Structure formats: structure tokens, C-alpha cells
Amino acid sequence: MAFAAARHNAPCVILMPSDAPEVKIANTRAYGAEVVLYDRATQNRETIGSAIAAERGLTLIRPYDDPQVIAGQGTVGLEIAAQAADAGVTHAPVFVCCGGGGLASGIALALEVHAPGLTVRTAEPQGFDDMARSLATGQRQKNPTATGSICDAILTPTPGDLTLPILTRLAGPGATVTDDQALQAMALAFTHLRIVLEPGGAVALAAALFNEGLPDTVIAVATGGNVDPATFATALARFA
Amino acid sequence: MAFAAARHNAPCVILMPSDAPEVKIANTRAYGAEVVLYDRATQNRETIGSAIAAERGLTLIRPYDDPQVIAGQGTVGLEIAAQAADAGVTHAPVFVCCGGGGLASGIALALEVHAPGLTVRTAEPQGFDDMARSLATGQRQKNPTATGSICDAILTPTPGDLTLPILTRLAGPGATVTDDQALQAMALAFTHLRIVLEPGGAVALAAALFNEGLPDTVIAVATGGNVDPATFATALARFA
Incomplete structure (x- = not known):
């Protein structure tokens, strides 16, 4: 978002939970965006965002419950379709890291x-599997707590109004992984893929690695490398 | 090499210095190759390789002084040319990590x-700048020692017979970087590019970052992520 704003020379205010990794906050500021922090456990993001937008005459862009955001993230699906066709893969599950469900919907x-x-x-962190439970029950579910996983980027309280119907219609059952499995996936991505993943960006890979009963060919989307060095070093020390 | 052999279902023996990272040795074995270790300081790779090839009836493939290896590595140059054209870049230095000079030549x-x-x-590690000195003097130079840098992948004793004439004709002056600069480049690649680089694969990026008097647009080739977790954690702890 901050990158897109910088490319268009547009002012940009990013509302971010205060437990976001320092590197993510610093990188967002480096793109010229103003970062406003809020407390995930006690404050409501929607309320703060709407208030700032109204006060300053800005357009509010929701991180997932916005048709254009979903469409933009859908380009990942176009890439997957093209790469799968090149590889001769016509049937496979596609694990996608899921917070509000925008990327998965697109x-x-x-x-x-x-x-x-x-x-x-x-794919969601254990204890924050609002989407998996919503898909399983056919009813919108909420997470019991707002914090408590290292997968900070995808800890959203409940599925989006736009995303839940899309995923109800199109997605398979939701998967969950533990924080340790996310760290193991980060270590594996380091050793074998040479890419840097943050915990919340590694849950899809973790779901592909640690779920049982999967077919031989599985697709996982790796999303996001905003991870503080100490967390990354922990993943390496424990699992690489 | 091991990967290519596995793809062609061909037996493969890889001769590797004994100070290679464990992860590199393990990954090479995982591709089904046999790894033979030698002591970089006291043993001659050419002699051992030729002996094994003769004994077992194998074809010796040199890591850089082979026209087909150089041609294969040259495909990186085709990618650079295409990407630079897309970006509208017509003039720039292209820093390339250099051991024997095969990749740079291609x-x-x-x-x-x-x-x-x-x-x-x-781009070479300080103290192992045989190529830079050979290019500067017009005479083949050797390194005074065989070990002593963390950039294990590119510590070759002297430029190749094929590569030196190519680079004498086509390359600019060689650059050198310190081990600490290589570690800094690894940390920067972690933070900003989200890729895992080994020290010897980060020297080109380090040369682009720490050389003075460079133009605004500089191209650097990032090569190789065979780095043990402990070395990577050190780079992060010190520089990320």
C-alpha cells in the first residue's frame, strides 16, 4: 500500500497494530508513509481508520474487504494458474495465508x-482460525482473543463481509498451523528456497508441510518477509 | 551441477572444499550426488578431480574453465540484458561475484x-582478489593464501585460462570487499530484498553498496544461498 502510494506520489497514512515487527514499521515509513499505531487488543481499527479518513479528507482503503484490493491480490491467482499450467498441474490444493481473506478470495x-x-x-494460526470455523459452520465466527500468536500479519478478528461469501462458495476446508510449525516453515524456506518469510507469511507453507492426507502436488503461497531479525534467528536456531 | 545430474539421472561426484558450509554439502547429497571433500590449503583440486575421473571413467566438468559452463552461466547475462532493457537502463556497471571468473565471463x-x-x-573478497589484480596488471596473479575469508564459495587460487582473456577484453576494474561488508550486504538483502545470500554470493551486492564513485544505476548479481544458519544469524545480529 505504502509502495503503491509512493509510486503515485500520493500521501499515505497506514494504520498498523502496535505489535507489528519493527522492520515492517520502518520499511513502511521508508516509503514515505505516515504510520499510525493502534492497540490490537483494545482499539477498533475500523473506527480509527474512518475517523482519520474523515478528519483529513483521505480515502479509506480496507486491507481486505475492498473489491479492488481483492482484485489486485487476485493477480497472484493468475500467476499460479500460469505456472501450474506450465508445470502440467491441473488439480491441487492451493494453500493461502489468511487473515481477513482478501488474498485467498482474489x-x-x-x-x-x-x-x-x-x-x-x-491457512491460519491455531487460535485465530475464524475463517476455518466460519467455513466449517457456515456461520461467521470470531476469534476469542486479538493477540497471542507470532503470526501478527494475519490476526484479524473475523472474516470480511466480501470475502466470506466468496470463500464459502470456492474454498475447501480451512487449515490451521501452530506457531512452531510456522517457524519450521520459515527455516525450511531459508534452507531450501532461500527466501525470507515472516511467520504469518509462512503458514500456508506450514499447512502444506504438516497437514496429513494431502495429494503429492500441493501449491502454497509464500507471502511477506516483514520479520524482525531476532524472530528469524529463533526460527533458524530451533529448526534450521 | 548435482541438480543437473539428478535431472538427467546421471551419476555425479562433486569435489568440494572441506570448509564448505554443512548446508551446501547436505543439499548436494540430497540431490543424490556423492560429495568428496578435500583440504583447500594442502590439496590440489585439479589433481584429485582428474584422478577420480580417470579411475571411475567419469567426465570431469570444471566449475569455471569450461566453455559450456561459461555459456550456461551466460544465460544470467541474457536475463540482465532483458531486465535492463525493460527498465530503460542502457549504461551501468554490473557487479558479479567472482571466483574463477566463469559466471563473470559468461x-x-x-x-x-x-x-x-x-x-x-x-567482485572478490579482500585478500582473494587475484582477478582484480590480474586485470589491473595484465599478468595472471595468484592469491597469497587459500583460506581466510568467510566467502568460501569464491576462494579460487587464480583466474581460469579461459576466463582471464575474456574478462581482460570485456570487464572493468575488479572490486574487492571485506568479509564484514559481505555480511552487511547479506543483512540488507534479508531486510529489503527478502532473499537469503551466502557471504560469497553477497560480495557483488557489497561492492555495489560500498564502492565510491559509482553512477546512480548499478546492477549486482546475487548468487548462492548456501549459508549455515549460524553464519546467517551472525550477519543479522551484527548488521540487520
Whole structure:
């Protein structure tokens, strides 16, 4: 978001939970954005965002419950469809890291058209599996707590109004992983893929690694490398 | 090499210095290759390799002084030429991590044809700048020692017979960086590029970051992520 704003020379205020990694806050500021922090446990992001937008005459862009955001994230689905076709893969689960469900929804919509044999499966941290439970019960579920996982980027309270119907229609059952499994996936990505993942960006890979009964070919989306060095070093020390 | 052999279902023996990172040895074995270790300081790689090849009826593939290896590595130059053209870059130095000079030679040959305004500059660890000194003096130079840098992948004793003439004709002056600068480049790649680099694969980025008097647009090739977790954690602890 901050990067896009910088590219368009537009002013940008980013509302971010105060437990976001320092590196994420610093990188967002480096793109020229103003970062406003809020307490995930006691403050409501929607209220603060709407208030700032109204006060300053800014346009509020929601991180997932916005058709254009979902469409933009859907380009990942186009890439998956193209790469899967190149690899001769027509049927596979596609694990996607899931907070509010914007990325998963965009990918699911793209795959519906371009690779209908590929099925999105959301991946969430244990205890923050509001999407998995909402999909399983057919009723919108909320998480019991707002904090308590290292997967800070995807700790959202409940599925989006736009995303839940899309995923109800198109996604398979949601998967959950433990924080330790996310750290193991980070270590594996370091050793074998040479990429840097943050915990919340590694849950899809973790779901692909640690779920049982999966077919031989599984697709996982790796998203986000905003991880503080100490957390990354912990993943390496424990699991690499 | 091991990966290529595995793809072709061909037996493969890899001769590797005994100070190679454990992760590199393990990954090479995981591809099904046999790894033979030698002591960089006291043993001659060429002699051992030729002996094994003769004994077992294998074909010896040199890591850089082989026309087909140079040509294969030259595909990196084709990618650079295409990406630079997309970005509207016609003139820039292209820093390349340099051991024996195979990758640098291949890139230089590709750029000569496809992007003649881009000029290869070799990057080496301080104390192991045989290529830089050979280019500067017009005479083949050797390194005074065989070990003593963390950049294990590119500690070769002297430029190749094929590579030196190519780089003499096509490359700019060679650059050198300290081990600490390589670690800083690894930390920067972690924070900003989200990729895992080994020290020897980060020297080109380090040369681009820490050389003075460079133009605004500089290209650096990041090569290799065979780094043990402890070394990577050190780079993060000190510089990220």
C-alpha cells in the first residue's frame, strides 16, 4: 500500500497494530508513509481508520474487504494458474495465508476462471482460525482473543463481509498451523528456497508441510518477509 | 551441477572444499550426488578431480574453465540484458561475484552482444582478489593464501585460462570487499530484498553498496544461498 502510494506520489497514512515487527514499521515509513499505531487488543481499527479518513479528507482503503484490493491480490491467482499450467498441474490444493481473506478470495476468483481444478484452502494460526470455523459452520465466527500468536500479519478478528461469501462458495476446508510449525516453515524456506518469510507469511507453507492426507502436488503461497531479525534467528536456531 | 545430474539421472561426484558450509554439502547429497571433500590449503583440486575421473571413467566438468559452463552461466547475462532493457537502463556497471571468473565471463559475453553499454565488474573478497589484480596488471596473479575469508564459495587460487582473456577484453576494474561488508550486504538483502545470500554470493551486492564513485544505476548479481544458519544469524545480529 505504502509502495503503491509512493509510486503515485500520493500521501499515505497506514494504520498498523502496535505489535507489528519493527522492520515492517520502518520499511513502511521508508516509503514515505505516515504510520499510525493502534492497540490490537483494545482499539477498533475500523473506527480509527474512518475517523482519520474523515478528519483529513483521505480515502479509506480496507486491507481486505475492498473489491479492488481483492482484485489486485487476485493477480497472484493468475500467476499460479500460469505456472501450474506450465508445470502440467491441473488439480491441487492451493494453500493461502489468511487473515481477513482478501488474498485467498482474489486467488480463488482467479482460479475459478483460469484453473478450476486448483482449490484454495485458507491457512491460519491455531487460535485465530475464524475463517476455518466460519467455513466449517457456515456461520461467521470470531476469534476469542486479538493477540497471542507470532503470526501478527494475519490476526484479524473475523472474516470480511466480501470475502466470506466468496470463500464459502470456492474454498475447501480451512487449515490451521501452530506457531512452531510456522517457524519450521520459515527455516525450511531459508534452507531450501532461500527466501525470507515472516511467520504469518509462512503458514500456508506450514499447512502444506504438516497437514496429513494431502495429494503429492500441493501449491502454497509464500507471502511477506516483514520479520524482525531476532524472530528469524529463533526460527533458524530451533529448526534450521 | 548435482541438480543437473539428478535431472538427467546421471551419476555425479562433486569435489568440494572441506570448509564448505554443512548446508551446501547436505543439499548436494540430497540431490543424490556423492560429495568428496578435500583440504583447500594442502590439496590440489585439479589433481584429485582428474584422478577420480580417470579411475571411475567419469567426465570431469570444471566449475569455471569450461566453455559450456561459461555459456550456461551466460544465460544470467541474457536475463540482465532483458531486465535492463525493460527498465530503460542502457549504461551501468554490473557487479558479479567472482571466483574463477566463469559466471563473470559468461555474463560479459552475453552483454557484449545484447547490452553493450553494461559493463561487468568482478567482485572478490579482500585478500582473494587475484582477478582484480590480474586485470589491473595484465599478468595472471595468484592469491597469497587459500583460506581466510568467510566467502568460501569464491576462494579460487587464480583466474581460469579461459576466463582471464575474456574478462581482460570485456570487464572493468575488479572490486574487492571485506568479509564484514559481505555480511552487511547479506543483512540488507534479508531486510529489503527478502532473499537469503551466502557471504560469497553477497560480495557483488557489497561492492555495489560500498564502492565510491559509482553512477546512480548499478546492477549486482546475487548468487548462492548456501549459508549455515549460524553464519546467517551472525550477519543479522551484527548488521540487520
